[in-house]
Structure formats: C-alpha cells, structure tokens
Amino acid sequence: MEKEKLLERLVDEFLQDNNEKIFAQILSLICEDVINLAYSFTYNLEDAKDIFQEVSLKIYRGLKKFKKRAKVTSWIYRITVNASIDYLRKRRSSSELKEEYIKSNDIISDIERKDKERILKKAVERLSPQQKKVFILKHYHHFKICKISQILGCSESSVKTHLTRAIENLRRLVKCV
Amino acid sequence: MCLSKKELILFFYKEVDEEKLAYYKRHLESCKKCLMRFKEIEKFLLSLKKEKIALSEEEKEELIRNVLSKIEVSSERIKIFDRIREKFIFLARLSLAGVAVFLCIFFFWQAKKSQDKEFSILETEMILSSKELDEITVFDEEDLENEVLFFASFPY
Numbered sequence: 522m523e524k525e526k527l528l529e530r531l532v533d534e535f536l537q538d539n540n541e542k543i544f545a546q547i548l549s550l551i552c553e554d555v556i557n558l559a560y561s562f563t564y565n566l567e568d569a570k571d572i573f574q575e576v577s578l579k580i581y582r583g584l585k586k587f588k589k590r591a592k593v594t595s596w597i598y599r600i601t602v603n604a605s606i607d608y609l610r611k612r613r614s615s616s617e618l619k620e621e622y623i624k625s626n627d628i629i630s631d632i633e634r635k636d637k638e639r640i641l642k643k644a645v646e647r648l649s650p651q652q653k654k655v656f657i658l659k660h661y662h663h664f665k666i667c668k669i670s671q672i673l674g675c676s677e678s679s680v681k682t683h684l685t686r687a688i689e690n691l692r693r694l695v696k697c698v
Numbered sequence: 699m700c701l702s703k704k705e706l707i708l709f710f711y712k713e714v715d716e717e718k719l720a721y722y723k724r725h726l727e728s729c730k731k732c733l734m735r736f737k738e739i740e741k742f743l744l745s746l747k748k749e750k751i752a753l754s755e756e757e758k759e760e761l762i763r764n765v766l767s768k769i770e771v772s773s774e775r776i777k778i779f780d781r782i783r784e785k786f787i788f789l790a791r792l793s794l795a796g797v798a799v800f801l802c803i804f805f806f807w808q809a810k811k812s813q814d815k816e817f818s819i820l821e822t823e824m825i826l827s828s829k830e831l832d833e834i835t836v837f838d839e840e841d842l843e844n845e846v847l848f849f850a851s852f853p854y
C-alpha cells in the first residue's frame with residue numbers, strides 16, 4: 522500500500538516536472554514487480570527483462586496522456602500483461618516454441634522424466650489468454666479479484682469464472698498426461 | 699447442498715465475504731465429500747509454485763539505464779521528427795496561401811475578361827443596328843406604306 526502511494530506521488534511529480542530522474546525512481550519501484558509478472562508468462566528471465574524495457578517505454582509515452590481514471594498500478598500491470606501476451610504471441614508465431622507446447626508426446630515424455638514443474642508450466646501455457654492472465658495474477662501474484670478486474674478491465678464475476686475454468690483446465694491437462 | 703467447484707476455489711483464495719467463509723467452513727466440517735474435493739483442489743493449487751525473481755541492485759540499475767538511454771534516443775528521434783513536421787507544416791501553409799492568392803487573381807482576371815467580352819458584343823451589336831438604320835432602301839419605305847394602308851383598311 523505504501524509502495525502504491527509512493528508510486529502515485531512520483532507519477533504526480535513526473536507529470537509536473539517531466540524529469541528523467543523521477544522516471545528512473547518510478548522504474549526502480551516497479552522493476553521487480555513488472556519483471557516477476559512478465560516472468561510468470563514467459564518463464565524466461567531475459568524475455569521478462571525485454572518486456573520490462575518495452576513496458577517502461579510504453580509507460581513513459583503513456584504517462585503524459587495518463588488521466589488517472591484507473592490506479593497507476595492497475596494501469597502498469599495491464600500494460601505488462603498485454604505486453605507479455607503480445608511477446609508470447611510473437612515468439613510463438615516465429616515457431617520457435619510452437620512444437621514444444623503443442624505436441625502432447627512432449628508432455629508424456631516429461632511425465633516419464635517426472636518433471637512436474639515443467640508439465641505445469643506447459644499446462645499454464647495451454648490456457649486461453651484470458652484464463653492465463655487471471656490465473657497468473659491470482660495464483661502467482663496474489664492480487665485480489667477486484668484488483669484483477671481493474672487490471673484486465675472486466676467484471677469481477679468474469680474474473681471468477683475465468684479463474685475457475687483455468688483451474689479446471691489445468692487439473693484436466695495434468696490428469697490427462 | 700454441496701459446494702460447487704467455483705465456491706471451493708474462491709474459498710481456497712479467501713475471496714468470499716465473512717458470512718460465506720463461515721458457512722463454507724461449517725459445511726466442510728460436516729460434508730466429507732466436499733472436504734475431499736476441497737483437499738484435492740488445495741493440494742493441486744499448492745503444488746503450483748513459482749520462484750520469485752529477485753534482481754540485484756546492479757541488474758536493476760543496468761536495466762533502468764538501458765531504458766533511459768532508449769528513451770533519450772527515441773526522444774531525439776521525436777525531436778527531429780517534430781522539426782521536420784514543423785517545416786512541413788510551414789511549407790504546406792505557405793503553398794496553401796500561394797494557391798489562395800493565385801485563385802483570387804485568376805477569378806478576378808476571368809471576371810474582368812468576361813465583362814470586357816460582353817462590352818465588345820454590345821458595341822458590335824450597336825454598330826450593326828446603326829448601320830441597318832442607315833441602309834433602309836426605297837423598297838423598305840414602300841413596304842412600310844403598304845403596311846400602314848393595310849392596317850388603315852380596318853373599320854376601326
């Protein structure tokens with residue numbers, strides 16, 4: 522909560538002064554959260570760092586037009602979630618990981634190797650974008666459902682439904698392998 | 699009545715109000731079936747762990763430095779683009795003013811031209827009609843007299 526207030530204050534100062542030092546302070550404050558959130562989607566630290574850079578640039582450009590309709594943190598998390606999903610989409614379209622995630626044989630071989638964590642990661646990857654977003658924000662980042670609805674711009678009941686379906690799908694995916 | 703999957707999941711995350719929380723707790727104490735289902739969900743969700751990324755101060759600083767340098771480059775580009783855009787806008791305004799002046803002169807010239815043309819036509823017509831008056835012949839005078847007699851032959 523303190524962090525959120527500090528962030529709001531820094532954003533106000535930045536909007537008045539447009540000072541790079543203040544922006545650096547903002548980045549320092551959100552750096553770990555953004556990287557952790559991006560990492561939850563990509564499972565790759567370098568990718569998460571790339572996403573952080575992209576998100577930072579978007580924040581820099583967007584802050585000047587930011588009208589404070591939503592909370593700054595919700596806005597930043599929304600940018601991060603969307604940037605992560607876009608990043609995954611681009612990566613997948615480059616077919617680098619396409620086969621790795623789609624082939625069920627791969628999952629079976631993982632079971633044989635009893636690499637449970639890896640299977641779960643892949644199961645998360647197989648969720649729909651909205652289910653993935655909701656699950657990651659709730660389960661890995663412990664956001665309240667009302668906050669998730671703010672970040673994703675949907676209703677709380679929709680978040681609850683996506684969360685339930687995501688967990689059902691994850692259980693099914695893990696069971697079937 | 700047994701709890702739904704959704705209710706069990708929301709109970710796991712403590713995303714229900716106090717009243718419901720107490721109700722679900724009581725229900726799970728009394729219903730073995732629901733308790734078993736809840737334990738399964740709980741076990742599954744607890745198994746989904748994720749390591750938290752902790753960055754060193756140096757890593758953070760490097761990342762932020764990179765971002766700031768990118769911002770600097772992009773703002774330089776934006777400045778150049780703005781300068782080009784300003785020049786373009788100035789040139790566009792200048793050419794628009796030029797076109798407007800040209801159109802004004804053109805329309806004025808056209809109007810004057812058509813006025814001169816009308817005057818010259820009127821002048822020619824005037825010359826022609828004065829010539830016609832001068833060239834009235836004897837036959838024309840006879841025709842005129844006949845016409846006068848013809849009209850005079852009527853009783854009134």
